[in-house]
Amino acid sequence: MKNIIVGWLGMMALVVAWQPVAAQEPETSIVPAQPARLELPFTQYDTDVHVLAIPEDSSVVMLVEKDVFIGSRTSYTFHKYDHQLKDLGTRNVEIPIEYEFKLMSAEATAVYALFQSRYAPERLLVAGLDGRTGDVALVKFDTEVTRDVLDQKVLAGNLFVTVLLDQHMTVVKLDMKTGKHQLLPSVYEPLSTELTFLTDSATKRAEVIMRQSNGVKSRLQLKQLSADGELINSEFVQTESERSLITAQVSLGDSSDRMLAGTYTLRDPRYSQGIFSADLTAGTTPTGVRHSLRFYDFTRLKHFFDYLKPARAARIRQRSQERRAANRELPLRYRLLVHDLMPFQNGYVLVAEVYYPRYRSDSYGPGMVGTRYRQFDGYHTTHAIVCGFDRRGNLLWDNTFVLKDVESYELEETVRLRPMPDGQRLVMTYLEEENIHYKIIDRSLPTPNDLVVPLQPANPEVKEKLSSTNYEGMQAWYGSRFLAFGYQYVRAHRGAGRDVFFLNTVSFD
Numbered sequence: 452m453k454n455i456i457v458g459w460l461g462m463m464a465l466v467v468a469w470q471p472v473a474a475q476e477p478e479t480s481i482v483p484a485q486p487a488r489l490e491l492p493f494t495q496y497d498t499d500v501h502v503l504a505i506p507e508d509s510s511v512v513m514l515v516e517k518d519v520f521i522g523s524r525t526s527y528t529f530h531k532y533d534h535q536l537k538d539l540g541t542r543n544v545e546i547p548i549e550y551e552f553k554l555m556s557a558e559a560t561a562v563y564a565l566f567q568s569r570y571a572p573e574r575l576l577v578a579g580l581d582g583r584t585g586d587v588a589l590v591k592f593d594t595e596v597t598r599d600v601l602d603q604k605v606l607a608g609n610l611f612v613t614v615l616l617d618q619h620m621t622v623v624k625l626d627m628k629t630g631k632h633q634l635l636p637s638v639y640e641p642l643s644t645e646l647t648f649l650t651d652s653a654t655k656r657a658e659v660i661m662r663q664s665n666g667v668k669s670r671l672q673l674k675q676l677s678a679d680g681e682l683i684n685s686e687f688v689q690t691e692s693e694r695s696l697i698t699a700q701v702s703l704g705d706s707s708d709r710m711l712a713g714t715y716t717l718r719d720p721r722y723s724q725g726i727f728s729a730d731l732t733a734g735t736t737p738t739g740v741r742h743s744l745r746f747y748d749f750t751r752l753k754h755f756f757d758y759l760k761p762a763r764a765a766r767i768r769q770r771s772q773e774r775r776a777a778n779r780e781l782p783l784r785y786r787l788l789v790h791d792l793m794p795f796q797n798g799y800v801l802v803a804e805v806y807y808p809r810y811r812s813d814s815y816g817p818g819m820v821g822t823r824y825r826q827f828d829g830y831h832t833t834h835a836i837v838c839g840f841d842r843r844g845n846l847l848w849d850n851t852f853v854l855k856d857v858e859s860y861e862l863e864e865t866v867r868l869r870p871m872p873d874g875q876r877l878v879m880t881y882l883e884e885e886n887i888h889y890k891i892i893d894r895s896l897p898t899p900n901d902l903v904v905p906l907q908p909a910n911p912e913v914k915e916k917l918s919s920t921n922y923e924g925m926q927a928w929y930g931s932r933f934l935a936f937g938y939q940y941v942r943a944h945r946g947a948g949r950d951v952f953f954l955n956t957v958s959f960d
Contacts, residue, residue: 481891483880484958485907489536493517493952495921495938500952501552504926504934507559508582509534511934511954514544514564516552524548529562529580529587534929536954542587544578554612557582558605558652563627565603565612573597577610579627592625592632606650606657607678611635618642622659624680637674637682649791651703656683658701662720669695669720673711673731688729691740693717696727700792702799707732708842712801714787715746722784725749726801728844747838747846749783753895754851758805758834787836790864798841800877802868806832809858832857835866835879837892852879852890853900867927871959878959882906882925882935885917887957906935906955914944931959 493500499516513530527546531539550566557563560582568574575592599615610625622638638659640646645662657676662669670689677683688696688711697720699713709731714723730743749755750771756764771781790802809828832854839847857865866881871891880889886903908915923937935955942948 481878481902481959482904483887483889484960485955486958487536487954487956488907488909489532489954490909490941490949490951491953492949493938494950498952499552500936501555501564502924502926502934502936502954503555503557503562504928505557505560505562505582506927506929507557509929510539510560510582511536512557512562512580512582514552514555514562527552527564527578529578531580531582531585532954534932534956536956540585542580542585544587544589546576546578546589549574550576553600554603556603556605556610558608558650561605561608563603563605563610565600565610567597567600572599575600575612575625575632577625577627588627590625590627590630592630594623594632594634596634597623602648604648604650604657606652607655609678609680611648611650611657611680613646613648615642620644620646622648622680633680635676635680637676637680637685645698647698647700649701649703653704658703660699660701662697664695664720668693669697671696671699671711671713673701686731687739688731688741688744689739690715690744691736691738694724694727694746695720697723698787698789699727700789700801701731702792702794702842704794710792710799710840710842710844712792712799712838712840712844713789714803717780717782719784721786723749723787724780724783724785725751726803726838726846728840728846730843733843743844745844745846748780749785750781752836752838752849754849754897755836757851757900758853788862788864790868793868795839795870795877796874798839798847800868801838801840802835802866802879804832804835804865806830806862829858829860830862832859832865837868837877837879839894848894850892850895850898851900852892854881855883855888855901857881857883867925867933869927869931869933869959872931878931880925880933880957882923882937884920884923885939887925887935889959906953908941916942918942925957928956933957933959 497518501514503512511532515528517526527544529542549568553565553567555564562580564578566576573594577590579588596616597614602613604611608627612623620640622635624633647660649658655678659674661672672687674685675683694715697714699711702710712728715727717724725748727746729741733743774781787803792799810825811828813826835852838849866879868879877892885906888903891898919940921938926934928934939953
Protein backbone atom coordinates (compact mmCIF):
# COMPACT_ATOMS: atom_id res chain seq x y z
CA MET A 452 0.00 0.00 0.00
CA LYS A 453 2.07 2.87 -1.23
CA ASN A 454 2.13 6.11 -3.17
CA ILE A 455 4.07 9.29 -5.60
CA ILE A 456 6.72 13.82 -8.64
CA VAL A 457 8.65 15.68 -11.20
CA GLY A 458 11.59 18.05 -10.72
CA TRP A 459 13.24 20.94 -12.58
CA LEU A 460 16.70 22.06 -13.51
CA GLY A 461 19.01 24.87 -12.60
CA MET A 462 22.55 26.28 -12.52
CA MET A 463 25.48 25.58 -10.27
CA ALA A 464 25.94 27.18 -6.83
CA LEU A 465 26.08 25.67 -3.40
CA VAL A 466 24.09 27.40 -0.70
CA VAL A 467 25.22 25.96 2.59
CA ALA A 468 22.16 27.12 4.49
CA TRP A 469 19.96 24.98 2.24
CA GLN A 470 22.24 21.99 1.80
CA PRO A 471 20.67 18.76 3.12
CA VAL A 472 22.70 16.78 5.57
CA ALA A 473 24.61 13.95 3.91
CA ALA A 474 25.98 11.32 6.27
CA GLN A 475 24.20 11.27 9.63
CA GLU A 476 24.76 9.18 12.69
CA PRO A 477 21.85 6.79 13.30
CA GLU A 478 19.55 7.87 16.10
CA THR A 479 19.89 4.61 17.96
CA SER A 480 18.28 5.93 21.15
CA ILE A 481 14.79 5.86 19.60
CA VAL A 482 13.69 2.40 18.52
CA PRO A 483 9.98 1.56 18.48
CA ALA A 484 8.74 -1.29 20.63
CA GLN A 485 6.34 -3.91 19.32
CA PRO A 486 4.54 -5.00 22.49
CA ALA A 487 1.80 -7.04 20.82
CA ARG A 488 1.26 -9.12 17.69
CA LEU A 489 -1.85 -10.97 16.60
CA GLU A 490 -1.90 -13.62 13.88
CA LEU A 491 -5.15 -14.75 12.30
CA PRO A 492 -5.52 -17.74 9.93
CA PHE A 493 -6.63 -15.67 6.94
CA THR A 494 -5.06 -15.72 3.49
CA GLN A 495 -5.21 -13.13 0.73
CA TYR A 496 -6.75 -15.71 -1.60
CA ASP A 497 -10.06 -16.19 0.20
CA THR A 498 -10.41 -13.17 2.54
CA ASP A 499 -10.38 -9.39 2.46
CA VAL A 500 -9.67 -7.76 5.81
CA HIS A 501 -10.61 -4.11 6.41
CA VAL A 502 -8.91 -2.55 9.45
CA LEU A 503 -9.74 0.53 11.53
CA ALA A 504 -7.61 1.70 14.46
CA ILE A 505 -9.99 3.46 16.89
CA PRO A 506 -8.26 6.16 19.01
CA GLU A 507 -11.35 6.83 21.14
CA ASP A 508 -11.05 3.61 23.19
CA SER A 509 -7.64 2.38 21.92
CA SER A 510 -9.29 -0.52 20.13
CA VAL A 511 -9.08 -2.13 16.70
CA VAL A 512 -12.08 -3.11 14.59
CA MET A 513 -11.80 -5.39 11.57
CA LEU A 514 -14.40 -6.41 9.03
CA VAL A 515 -13.46 -9.81 7.61
CA GLU A 516 -14.90 -10.61 4.21
CA LYS A 517 -14.58 -14.33 3.53
CA ASP A 518 -15.55 -16.41 0.52
CA VAL A 519 -16.51 -19.78 1.97
CA PHE A 520 -16.97 -21.40 -1.43
CA ILE A 521 -16.52 -20.00 -4.91
CA GLY A 522 -19.89 -18.77 -6.16
CA SER A 523 -21.48 -18.87 -2.71
CA ARG A 524 -22.53 -16.01 -0.47
CA THR A 525 -19.68 -14.02 1.09
CA SER A 526 -19.62 -14.03 4.89
CA TYR A 527 -18.88 -10.86 6.87
CA THR A 528 -17.73 -10.69 10.48
CA PHE A 529 -16.81 -7.76 12.72
CA HIS A 530 -13.85 -8.46 15.02
CA LYS A 531 -12.85 -6.14 17.88
CA TYR A 532 -9.58 -6.12 19.87
CA ASP A 533 -8.26 -4.02 22.74
CA HIS A 534 -4.99 -2.08 22.91
CA GLN A 535 -3.13 -5.33 23.66
CA LEU A 536 -4.77 -6.97 20.62
CA LYS A 537 -6.80 -9.24 22.89
CA ASP A 538 -10.13 -10.45 21.53
CA LEU A 539 -13.18 -8.42 22.61
CA GLY A 540 -15.65 -10.42 20.57
CA THR A 541 -16.99 -11.00 17.06
CA ARG A 542 -20.30 -10.28 15.36
CA ASN A 543 -21.50 -12.01 12.21
CA VAL A 544 -23.24 -9.72 9.73
CA GLU A 545 -25.83 -11.09 7.31
CA ILE A 546 -25.29 -9.19 4.08
CA PRO A 547 -27.56 -10.10 1.12
CA ILE A 548 -25.64 -11.64 -1.76
CA GLU A 549 -26.35 -8.72 -4.13
CA TYR A 550 -24.24 -6.30 -2.04
CA GLU A 551 -20.48 -5.77 -2.12
CA PHE A 552 -18.30 -3.92 0.38
CA LYS A 553 -17.24 -0.35 -0.47
CA LEU A 554 -15.97 1.68 2.50
CA MET A 555 -15.64 1.67 6.28
CA SER A 556 -15.28 4.59 8.69
CA ALA A 557 -15.81 5.41 12.35
CA GLU A 558 -17.09 8.10 14.68
CA ALA A 559 -15.93 7.74 18.29
CA THR A 560 -16.35 3.98 18.90
CA ALA A 561 -19.11 3.40 16.33
CA VAL A 562 -18.06 1.79 13.04
CA TYR A 563 -20.00 1.94 9.78
CA ALA A 564 -19.44 -0.35 6.79
CA LEU A 565 -21.00 0.71 3.49
CA PHE A 566 -22.17 -1.80 0.86
CA GLN A 567 -23.53 -1.21 -2.64
CA SER A 568 -25.72 -3.40 -4.82
CA ARG A 569 -23.92 -5.05 -7.73
CA TYR A 570 -27.05 -4.92 -9.87
CA ALA A 571 -28.69 -1.64 -8.85
CA PRO A 572 -25.98 0.84 -7.74
CA GLU A 573 -28.58 3.23 -6.33
CA ARG A 574 -29.22 0.72 -3.53
CA LEU A 575 -26.93 1.08 -0.51
CA LEU A 576 -26.69 -0.89 2.73
CA VAL A 577 -24.98 0.23 5.94
CA ALA A 578 -23.85 -2.11 8.73
CA GLY A 579 -23.36 -0.07 11.89
CA LEU A 580 -21.41 -1.59 14.80
CA ASP A 581 -21.96 -0.07 18.25
CA GLY A 582 -18.47 -0.26 19.72
CA ARG A 583 -19.73 -0.24 23.32
CA THR A 584 -22.54 -2.82 23.17
CA GLY A 585 -21.41 -4.85 20.16
CA ASP A 586 -24.85 -4.54 18.56
CA VAL A 587 -25.03 -4.40 14.76
CA ALA A 588 -27.73 -2.49 12.87
CA LEU A 589 -28.42 -3.01 9.15
CA VAL A 590 -30.12 -0.17 7.28
CA LYS A 591 -30.99 -0.19 3.57
CA PHE A 592 -31.24 2.95 1.43
CA ASP A 593 -32.67 3.29 -2.07
CA THR A 594 -31.09 6.57 -3.18
CA GLU A 595 -32.55 6.28 -6.73
CA VAL A 596 -29.57 8.14 -8.22
CA THR A 597 -26.27 6.90 -6.78
CA ARG A 598 -23.65 5.49 -9.14
CA ASP A 599 -20.00 5.29 -8.10
CA VAL A 600 -19.17 5.67 -4.39
CA LEU A 601 -16.10 7.86 -3.86
CA ASP A 602 -15.85 8.63 -0.13
CA GLN A 603 -17.61 8.30 3.20
CA LYS A 604 -17.59 10.33 6.44
CA VAL A 605 -19.67 10.10 9.63
CA LEU A 606 -21.15 12.95 11.69
CA ALA A 607 -23.60 12.63 14.58
CA GLY A 608 -24.60 9.15 13.44
CA ASN A 609 -25.30 10.24 9.86
CA LEU A 610 -23.24 9.00 6.93
CA PHE A 611 -22.19 11.51 4.28
CA VAL A 612 -21.32 9.59 1.14
CA THR A 613 -19.64 11.33 -1.80
CA VAL A 614 -21.00 9.80 -4.99
CA LEU A 615 -20.81 10.24 -8.74
CA LEU A 616 -24.02 11.40 -10.41
CA ASP A 617 -24.32 12.46 -14.08
CA GLN A 618 -20.64 13.40 -14.36
CA HIS A 619 -20.92 15.43 -11.16
CA MET A 620 -19.93 14.81 -7.57
CA THR A 621 -22.52 15.21 -4.87
CA VAL A 622 -23.03 14.07 -1.29
CA VAL A 623 -25.82 11.83 -0.03
CA LYS A 624 -26.74 11.95 3.65
CA LEU A 625 -27.81 8.57 5.05
CA ASP A 626 -29.77 8.84 8.30
CA MET A 627 -29.20 5.64 10.26
CA LYS A 628 -32.04 6.41 12.68
CA THR A 629 -34.82 6.96 10.15
CA GLY A 630 -33.49 5.01 7.17
CA LYS A 631 -34.02 8.06 4.97
CA HIS A 632 -31.57 9.65 2.57
CA GLN A 633 -31.07 13.18 1.27
CA LEU A 634 -29.05 14.62 -1.61
CA LEU A 635 -27.28 17.75 -0.39
CA PRO A 636 -28.19 20.59 -2.79
CA SER A 637 -25.21 22.64 -1.56
CA VAL A 638 -22.74 20.09 -3.00
CA TYR A 639 -23.07 19.38 -6.73
CA GLU A 640 -19.82 19.90 -8.59
CA PRO A 641 -18.33 18.83 -11.96
CA LEU A 642 -16.24 15.69 -11.88
CA SER A 643 -13.07 17.72 -12.52
CA THR A 644 -13.53 19.58 -9.22
CA GLU A 645 -11.14 18.92 -6.35
CA LEU A 646 -13.51 18.20 -3.45
CA THR A 647 -12.61 17.60 0.20
CA PHE A 648 -15.27 16.65 2.77
CA LEU A 649 -14.35 16.82 6.46
CA THR A 650 -16.41 16.16 9.59
CA ASP A 651 -15.87 17.57 13.09
CA SER A 652 -17.54 15.61 15.89
CA ALA A 653 -16.65 18.30 18.45
CA THR A 654 -18.60 21.09 16.72
CA LYS A 655 -21.09 18.78 14.95
CA ARG A 656 -20.27 20.45 11.65
CA ALA A 657 -18.94 19.40 8.27
CA GLU A 658 -16.50 21.34 6.11
CA VAL A 659 -16.54 21.14 2.30
CA ILE A 660 -13.61 22.54 0.29
CA MET A 661 -13.99 22.81 -3.49
CA ARG A 662 -11.72 24.15 -6.22
CA GLN A 663 -13.49 26.28 -8.81
CA SER A 664 -11.87 27.34 -12.10
CA ASN A 665 -12.74 29.71 -14.93
CA GLY A 666 -10.26 27.99 -17.22
CA VAL A 667 -7.47 30.43 -16.40
CA LYS A 668 -7.36 30.73 -12.61
CA SER A 669 -8.86 28.74 -9.78
CA ARG A 670 -10.11 29.65 -6.32
CA LEU A 671 -11.44 27.72 -3.35
CA GLN A 672 -14.96 27.72 -1.99
CA LEU A 673 -15.54 26.65 1.61
CA LYS A 674 -18.92 25.55 2.90
CA GLN A 675 -19.93 24.72 6.46
CA LEU A 676 -22.77 22.25 6.95
CA SER A 677 -24.73 21.19 10.01
CA ALA A 678 -24.94 17.58 11.16
CA ASP A 679 -28.21 17.40 9.19
CA GLY A 680 -26.50 18.59 6.02
CA GLU A 681 -27.96 22.11 6.05
CA LEU A 682 -25.77 24.92 4.68
CA ILE A 683 -24.55 27.21 7.49
CA ASN A 684 -21.96 29.36 5.76
CA SER A 685 -20.18 29.74 2.41
CA GLU A 686 -17.05 31.77 1.59
CA PHE A 687 -14.38 32.07 -1.09
CA VAL A 688 -10.59 32.16 -0.87
CA GLN A 689 -8.87 33.64 -3.91
CA THR A 690 -5.74 35.51 -4.96
CA GLU A 691 -5.05 38.74 -6.83
CA SER A 692 -1.83 37.43 -8.39
CA GLU A 693 -1.30 34.87 -11.15
CA ARG A 694 -1.33 32.12 -8.54
CA SER A 695 -4.20 29.63 -8.43
CA LEU A 696 -5.23 27.63 -5.38
CA ILE A 697 -5.46 23.86 -5.96
CA THR A 698 -6.22 21.87 -2.82
CA ALA A 699 -6.52 22.69 0.86
CA GLN A 700 -7.33 21.45 4.34
CA VAL A 701 -9.02 23.47 7.08
CA SER A 702 -8.48 23.23 10.82
CA LEU A 703 -11.33 21.70 12.79
CA GLY A 704 -12.59 22.50 16.28
CA ASP A 705 -12.72 25.98 17.81
CA SER A 706 -14.24 28.36 15.25
CA SER A 707 -12.28 31.29 16.74
CA ASP A 708 -9.17 29.76 15.13
CA ARG A 709 -9.77 28.68 11.53
CA MET A 710 -6.67 28.09 9.46
CA LEU A 711 -6.54 26.98 5.84
CA ALA A 712 -3.46 25.41 4.26
CA GLY A 713 -2.85 23.70 0.94
CA THR A 714 -1.13 23.93 -2.43
CA TYR A 715 -1.04 26.49 -5.22
CA THR A 716 0.13 26.60 -8.83
CA LEU A 717 1.28 29.17 -11.37
CA ARG A 718 -0.28 27.55 -14.44
CA ASP A 719 -1.14 23.87 -14.69
CA PRO A 720 -3.52 22.78 -11.85
CA ARG A 721 -2.01 19.29 -11.94
CA TYR A 722 1.25 20.61 -10.50
CA SER A 723 2.06 22.51 -7.32
CA GLN A 724 4.47 25.44 -7.07
CA GLY A 725 4.38 25.61 -3.28
CA ILE A 726 2.12 25.72 -0.25
CA PHE A 727 -0.12 28.50 1.01
CA SER A 728 -1.83 29.31 4.29
CA ALA A 729 -4.51 31.72 5.45
CA ASP A 730 -6.15 32.81 8.68
CA LEU A 731 -9.85 32.58 7.87
CA THR A 732 -10.78 34.79 10.84
CA ALA A 733 -8.84 37.74 9.36
CA GLY A 734 -10.47 40.25 7.05
CA THR A 735 -10.55 40.53 3.25
CA THR A 736 -9.79 43.26 0.75
CA PRO A 737 -12.61 45.00 -1.18
CA THR A 738 -12.00 42.48 -3.98
CA GLY A 739 -12.41 39.54 -1.59
CA VAL A 740 -8.73 38.59 -1.20
CA ARG A 741 -7.62 37.45 2.25
CA HIS A 742 -5.26 39.80 4.13
CA SER A 743 -3.63 36.75 5.72
CA LEU A 744 -2.96 34.76 2.53
CA ARG A 745 0.70 33.65 2.47
CA PHE A 746 2.62 31.72 -0.18
CA TYR A 747 5.71 29.55 0.32
CA ASP A 748 7.46 28.49 -2.88
CA PHE A 749 9.04 25.04 -2.51
CA THR A 750 12.48 26.60 -3.06
CA ARG A 751 11.92 28.65 0.11
CA LEU A 752 11.36 25.55 2.25
CA LYS A 753 14.48 24.43 4.05
CA HIS A 754 14.13 20.69 3.48
CA PHE A 755 11.90 20.22 0.42
CA PHE A 756 14.79 19.09 -1.82
CA ASP A 757 16.39 16.71 0.70
CA TYR A 758 15.42 13.82 -1.56
CA LEU A 759 17.87 15.08 -4.21
CA LYS A 760 21.65 15.02 -4.26
CA PRO A 761 23.03 18.22 -2.67
CA ALA A 762 24.52 19.54 -5.92
CA ARG A 763 21.25 19.20 -7.81
CA ALA A 764 19.24 20.78 -5.00
CA ALA A 765 21.68 23.71 -4.93
CA ARG A 766 21.33 24.22 -8.69
CA ILE A 767 17.55 24.41 -8.40
CA ARG A 768 17.76 26.97 -5.60
CA GLN A 769 20.31 29.04 -7.53
CA ARG A 770 18.11 29.02 -10.63
CA SER A 771 15.15 30.11 -8.52
CA GLN A 772 17.13 32.98 -6.97
CA GLU A 773 18.18 34.21 -10.41
CA ARG A 774 14.58 34.13 -11.64
CA ARG A 775 13.41 35.94 -8.51
CA ALA A 776 16.04 38.65 -9.00
CA ALA A 777 14.52 39.22 -12.44
CA ASN A 778 11.05 39.45 -10.85
CA ARG A 779 10.06 36.05 -12.26
CA GLU A 780 9.38 32.65 -10.71
CA LEU A 781 10.96 29.34 -11.60
CA PRO A 782 8.09 27.02 -12.59
CA LEU A 783 8.01 23.82 -10.51
CA ARG A 784 6.10 20.65 -11.36
CA TYR A 785 5.24 18.62 -8.28
CA ARG A 786 2.16 16.57 -7.49
CA LEU A 787 1.16 16.49 -3.82
CA LEU A 788 -1.25 14.35 -1.84
CA VAL A 789 -2.26 16.55 1.11
CA HIS A 790 -3.23 15.02 4.49
CA ASP A 791 -5.67 16.46 7.03
CA LEU A 792 -4.29 19.14 9.35
CA MET A 793 -3.21 17.83 12.76
CA PRO A 794 -3.23 20.02 15.91
CA PHE A 795 0.25 20.31 17.45
CA GLN A 796 1.85 22.69 19.97
CA ASN A 797 -0.85 25.36 19.89
CA GLY A 798 -0.81 25.27 16.10
CA TYR A 799 -1.14 22.82 13.23
CA VAL A 800 0.96 20.44 11.17
CA LEU A 801 0.43 19.83 7.47
CA VAL A 802 1.77 16.66 5.81
CA ALA A 803 1.86 16.23 2.03
CA GLU A 804 3.30 13.34 0.03
CA VAL A 805 5.13 14.15 -3.22
CA TYR A 806 4.44 11.64 -5.99
CA TYR A 807 4.42 11.07 -9.71
CA PRO A 808 2.60 8.59 -11.97
CA ARG A 809 4.67 5.99 -13.79
CA TYR A 810 4.11 4.69 -17.29
CA ARG A 811 5.67 1.90 -19.27
CA SER A 812 5.93 1.48 -23.02
CA ASP A 813 4.29 -1.60 -24.49
CA SER A 814 3.92 -2.69 -28.07
CA TYR A 815 1.72 -5.04 -30.04
CA GLY A 816 1.82 -6.23 -33.62
CA PRO A 817 4.40 -8.21 -35.59
CA GLY A 818 8.09 -7.32 -35.61
CA MET A 819 9.20 -3.73 -36.09
CA VAL A 820 5.82 -2.53 -37.33
CA GLY A 821 4.09 -3.01 -34.00
CA THR A 822 2.32 -0.06 -32.35
CA ARG A 823 3.82 1.30 -29.13
CA TYR A 824 1.70 2.86 -26.44
CA ARG A 825 2.10 4.13 -22.87
CA GLN A 826 0.42 2.18 -20.12
CA PHE A 827 -0.11 3.43 -16.58
CA ASP A 828 2.18 1.57 -14.16
CA GLY A 829 1.22 2.98 -10.76
CA TYR A 830 2.46 5.81 -8.56
CA HIS A 831 5.85 6.42 -7.01
CA THR A 832 6.24 8.53 -3.85
CA THR A 833 9.60 10.22 -3.36
CA HIS A 834 9.19 12.11 -0.09
CA ALA A 835 6.74 13.58 2.38
CA ILE A 836 6.96 17.15 3.63
CA VAL A 837 5.77 18.22 7.08
CA CYS A 838 5.17 21.89 7.87
CA GLY A 839 4.43 23.46 11.25
CA PHE A 840 2.15 26.53 11.45
CA ASP A 841 0.90 28.69 14.27
CA ARG A 842 -2.85 29.23 14.62
CA ARG A 843 -2.73 32.25 12.30
CA GLY A 844 -1.11 30.37 9.44
CA ASN A 845 2.46 31.57 9.86
CA LEU A 846 4.96 28.91 8.76
CA LEU A 847 7.25 28.13 11.70
CA TRP A 848 9.33 25.26 10.34
CA ASP A 849 9.44 22.51 7.73
CA ASN A 850 11.05 19.10 7.36
CA THR A 851 11.08 16.19 4.93
CA PHE A 852 10.92 12.40 5.20
CA VAL A 853 12.69 10.82 2.22
CA LEU A 854 10.89 7.58 1.30
CA LYS A 855 12.37 4.47 -0.24
CA ASP A 856 10.84 2.41 -3.05
CA VAL A 857 7.24 3.35 -2.24
CA GLU A 858 4.98 2.36 -5.11
CA SER A 859 1.27 1.69 -5.44
CA TYR A 860 -1.45 1.36 -8.05
CA GLU A 861 -3.82 3.36 -5.85
CA LEU A 862 -3.19 6.97 -4.86
CA GLU A 863 -3.46 6.79 -1.09
CA GLU A 864 -1.68 8.03 2.02
CA THR A 865 1.50 6.13 2.87
CA VAL A 866 3.11 7.90 5.83
CA ARG A 867 1.48 8.25 9.22
CA LEU A 868 2.16 10.88 11.88
CA ARG A 869 1.86 10.96 15.68
CA PRO A 870 3.36 13.18 18.41
CA MET A 871 6.19 11.82 20.55
CA PRO A 872 5.58 11.46 24.32
CA ASP A 873 7.60 14.62 25.07
CA GLY A 874 5.11 16.72 23.09
CA GLN A 875 8.00 18.46 21.35
CA ARG A 876 8.68 16.09 18.48
CA LEU A 877 6.77 14.05 15.93
CA VAL A 878 7.35 10.64 14.41
CA MET A 879 6.51 9.74 10.81
CA THR A 880 6.41 6.12 9.76
CA TYR A 881 5.29 3.69 7.07
CA LEU A 882 5.42 -0.06 6.49
CA GLU A 883 7.20 -1.48 3.45
CA GLU A 884 7.04 -5.28 3.24
CA GLU A 885 8.55 -6.57 6.52
CA ASN A 886 10.20 -3.29 7.55
CA ILE A 887 9.01 -0.31 9.60
CA HIS A 888 10.58 2.89 8.25
CA TYR A 889 10.44 5.97 10.47
CA LYS A 890 11.84 9.43 11.06
CA ILE A 891 11.85 11.63 14.16
CA ILE A 892 10.75 15.18 13.32
CA ASP A 893 12.25 17.85 15.60
CA ARG A 894 11.05 21.01 13.88
CA SER A 895 13.62 21.86 11.16
CA LEU A 896 16.55 19.96 12.67
CA PRO A 897 18.16 17.44 10.26
CA THR A 898 17.49 13.86 11.40
CA PRO A 899 18.12 10.50 9.70
CA ASN A 900 15.81 9.35 6.91
CA ASP A 901 17.00 5.74 6.98
CA LEU A 902 15.81 4.51 10.38
CA VAL A 903 14.25 1.08 9.97
CA VAL A 904 13.35 -1.89 12.17
CA PRO A 905 11.89 -5.24 11.07
CA LEU A 906 8.48 -6.46 12.11
CA GLN A 907 8.77 -8.83 15.04
CA PRO A 908 7.18 -12.30 15.07
CA ALA A 909 4.76 -13.28 17.81
CA ASN A 910 7.58 -14.75 19.90
CA PRO A 911 10.94 -13.12 19.07
CA GLU A 912 12.77 -15.86 20.99
CA VAL A 913 11.53 -18.48 18.55
CA LYS A 914 13.42 -18.50 15.26
CA GLU A 915 10.66 -17.65 12.83
CA LYS A 916 11.09 -15.67 9.62
CA LEU A 917 8.48 -13.27 8.27
CA SER A 918 8.23 -13.02 4.49
CA SER A 919 5.92 -12.51 1.50
CA THR A 920 4.19 -9.52 3.11
CA ASN A 921 1.32 -8.25 0.95
CA TYR A 922 -1.39 -5.60 1.20
CA GLU A 923 0.47 -4.17 4.15
CA GLY A 924 -0.42 -0.88 5.79
CA MET A 925 0.10 1.36 8.79
CA GLN A 926 -2.46 3.45 10.68
CA ALA A 927 -1.97 6.13 13.32
CA TRP A 928 -3.59 4.89 16.50
CA TYR A 929 -3.40 6.65 19.89
CA GLY A 930 -0.69 8.36 21.92
CA SER A 931 2.58 7.61 20.15
CA ARG A 932 1.35 4.28 18.79
CA PHE A 933 0.66 2.95 15.33
CA LEU A 934 -0.94 -0.23 14.01
CA ALA A 935 0.79 -2.28 11.30
CA PHE A 936 -1.13 -4.96 9.41
CA GLY A 937 -1.15 -7.15 6.32
CA TYR A 938 -0.87 -10.67 4.98
CA GLN A 939 2.30 -12.63 5.65
CA TYR A 940 3.96 -16.00 5.45
CA VAL A 941 5.62 -17.14 8.69
CA ARG A 942 8.38 -19.65 8.16
CA ALA A 943 8.84 -21.81 11.24
CA HIS A 944 12.24 -22.95 12.51
CA ARG A 945 10.87 -26.47 12.67
CA GLY A 946 7.73 -27.81 11.09
CA ALA A 947 5.38 -26.29 8.57
CA GLY A 948 5.05 -22.57 7.97
CA ARG A 949 1.76 -20.70 7.99
CA ASP A 950 -0.11 -17.99 6.09
CA VAL A 951 -1.55 -15.33 8.39
CA PHE A 952 -3.10 -11.91 8.56
CA PHE A 953 -1.17 -10.00 11.21
CA LEU A 954 -1.63 -6.99 13.46
CA ASN A 955 1.47 -5.48 15.10
CA THR A 956 1.45 -2.70 17.67
CA VAL A 957 4.25 -0.20 16.97
CA SER A 958 4.94 2.00 20.00
CA PHE A 959 7.18 5.06 20.35
CA ASP A 960 6.05 5.61 23.97
